[in-house]
Amino acid sequence: MLGKEISQAVIGRLPRYFRYLGELKDNGVERISSQELSELMQVTASQIRQDFNNFGGFGQQGYGYNVEYLYNEIGKILGLDTIHSFVIIGAGNLGTALGNYLNFERRGFVFRGIFDQNPALIGNLVRGIPVRSMEELPGFLRENEIEIAVLTIPKTGALGLVDTLVECGIKGIWNFAHVDLDVPEGVQVENVHLSDSLMKLSYNISSQNAGKE
Amino acid sequence: MLGKEISQAVIGRLPRYFRYLGELKDNGVERISSQELSELMQVTASQIRQDFNNFGGFGQQGYGYNVEYLYNEIGKILGLDTIHSFVIIGAGNLGTALGNYLNFERRGFVFRGIFDQNPALIGNLVRGIPVRSMEELPGFLRENEIEIAVLTIPKTGALGLVDTLVECGIKGIWNFAHVDLDVPEGVQVENVHLSDSLMKLSYNISSQNAGKE
DNA sequence: TAGATTGTTAATCGATTAACAATC
DNA sequence: TAGATTGTTAATCGATTAACAATC
Numbered sequence: 001m002l003g004k005e006i007s008q009a010v011i012g013r014l015p016r017y018f019r020y021l022g023e024l025k026d027n028g029v030e031r032i033s034s035q036e037l038s039e040l041m042q043v044t045a046s047q048i049r050q051d052f053n054n055f056g057g058f059g060q061q062g063y064g065y066n067v068e069y070l071y072n073e074i075g076k077i078l079g080l081d082t083i084h085s086f087v088i089i090g091a092g093n094l095g096t097a098l099g100n101y102l103n104f105e106r107r108g109f110v111f112r113g114i115f116d117q118n119p120a121l122i123g124n125l126v127r128g129i130p131v132r133s134m135e136e137l138p139g140f141l142r143e144n145e146i147e148i149a150v151l152t153i154p155k156t157g158a159l160g161l162v163d164t165l166v167e168c169g170i171k172g173i174w175n176f177a178h179v180d181l182d183v184p185e186g187v188q189v190e191n192v193h194l195s196d197s198l199m200k201l202s203y204n205i206s207s208q209n210a211g212k213e
Numbered sequence: 214m215l216g217k218e219i220s221q222a223v224i225g226r227l228p229r230y231f232r233y234l235g236e237l238k239d240n241g242v243e244r245i246s247s248q249e250l251s252e253l254m255q256v257t258a259s260q261i262r263q264d265f266n267n268f269g270g271f272g273q274q275g276y277g278y279n280v281e282y283l284y285n286e287i288g289k290i291l292g293l294d295t296i297h298s299f300v301i302i303g304a305g306n307l308g309t310a311l312g313n314y315l316n317f318e319r320r321g322f323v324f325r326g327i328f329d330q331n332p333a334l335i336g337n338l339v340r341g342i343p344v345r346s347m348e349e350l351p352g353f354l355r356e357n358e359i360e361i362a363v364l365t366i367p368k369t370g371a372l373g374l375v376d377t378l379v380e381c382g383i384k385g386i387w388n389f390a391h392v393d394l395d396v397p398e399g400v401q402v403e404n405v406h407l408s409d410s411l412m413k414l415s416y417n418i419s420s421q422n423a424g425k426e
Numbered sequence: 427t428a429g430a431t432t433g434t435t436a437a438t439c440g441a442t443t444a445a446c447a448a449t450c
Numbered sequence: 451t452a453g454a455t456t457g458t459t460a461a462t463c464g465a466t467t468a469a470c471a472a473t474c
Contacts, residue, residue, distance in 0.1 A: 015409035061456040079419030097306030190414035196228035201403035206292030274432040
């Protein structure tokens with residue numbers, strides 16, 4: 001890959017392209033123009049072409065884009081052509097729900113372990129995998145070369161855990177804890193702040209009621 | 214409220230301000246300048262002042278901002294000074310996890326009901342509330358004047374449900390289904406596309422490995 | 427009053443959209 | 451070849467940052 005830096009705005013749109021192209025592919029659509037895709041997705045054709053061209057030319061003048069090829073290419077860009085192992089830290093409701101979510105597996109994200117500090121939960125099975133104690137975490141991460149840690153624990157626990165995760169070779173943290181994590185360069189954090197999302201919804205409902213938008 | 218339109222970029226930052234201000238307040242901090250807050254939050258002081266000034270002047274020259282006052286004002290802007298009732302549609306792992314999440318309640322989001330089409334789940338208790346059948350949904354929404362529907366069902370179910378929700382007076386949809394919903398004007402949708410988020414993380418890990426950023 | 431810091435205007439930067447030449 | 455549609459440059463728009471006058 002070349003050294004050009006892609007903006008997070010573009011990256012953020014790739015999964016949506018991927019989803020629409022996957023559906024087109026499943027429906028047997030072979031080719032699509034940026035114009036057609038633009039109508040389907042409700043974005044400008046210009047943006048679609050600009051976005052794709054960040055990664056090189058995937059289309060052909062006069063023809064458009066081959067759906068399956070474009071789908072596969074975007075998948076590769078997103079790193080979905082390789083296996084990503086992950087563990088879940090926090091075996092509460094949310095951690096368990098994520099462990100049971102099968103769709104991640106389809107995209108190459110493999111659920112390898114789940115941990116909790118609560119002795120009452122240890123040994124419980126989540127999709128056939130036993131909840132392990134936090135003491136076992138560092139060894140497990142190193143031995144199994146885990147790439148991603150999913151944090152579904154309260155914020156204080158999450159803050160105290162980052163250093164350990166980084167030391168044990170974790171490359172990415174999917175953070176559901178309601179706190180900003182400070183990680184060294186080279187480690188990626190993707191936040192899912194559910195209550196922030198709910199507050200945005202609340203704002204938009206309230207401002208709508210106030211007669212705006 | 215005046216008729217000025219606030220960009221979603223600004224709205225998206227408000228919950229984070231709210232969180233930091235809440236922590237400062239809890240720590241007994243009385244006042245803070247945009248400069249201090251900027252160092253804490255790792256954003257520019259300029260952006261902080263611009264963001265706040267979208268809603269009018271909350272500060273005072275030579276003094277800064279009163280933490281508690283600012284915290285309360287942002288809470289009001291986000292609509293957290295009123296009660297928002299919600300129901301969860303889909304009593305699977307994720308729906309159950311969200312129903313059990315107590316922190317939403319603290320912000321005024323009140324869990325009022327949970328529904329599923331699977332007869333095996335009906336009657337199960339989630340935080341003391343029984344799972345109801347989908348047949349009961351329209352009546353329940355109308356009778357209880359529910360504001361928000363949380364969709365934790367597969368995409369086909371979600372698509373088929375939107376019209377009903379809108380007819381029954383739902384004002385906002387918190388959508389965890391992996392599909393774009395088409396709603397009439399006046400109804401708000403906030404998407405939480407978990408697999409999109411995970412793909413973004415995957416991209417950033419992969420591009421990091423390729424020596425970028 | 428002098429110092430501090432906001433509120434706000436102006437400048438810059440980046441992202442989106444439009445336009446069109448290249449080319450299949 | 452003519453028509454269609456990309457790839458890409460140029461124009462526009464919006465968001466962020468800088469600067470500074472207003473004012474506590």
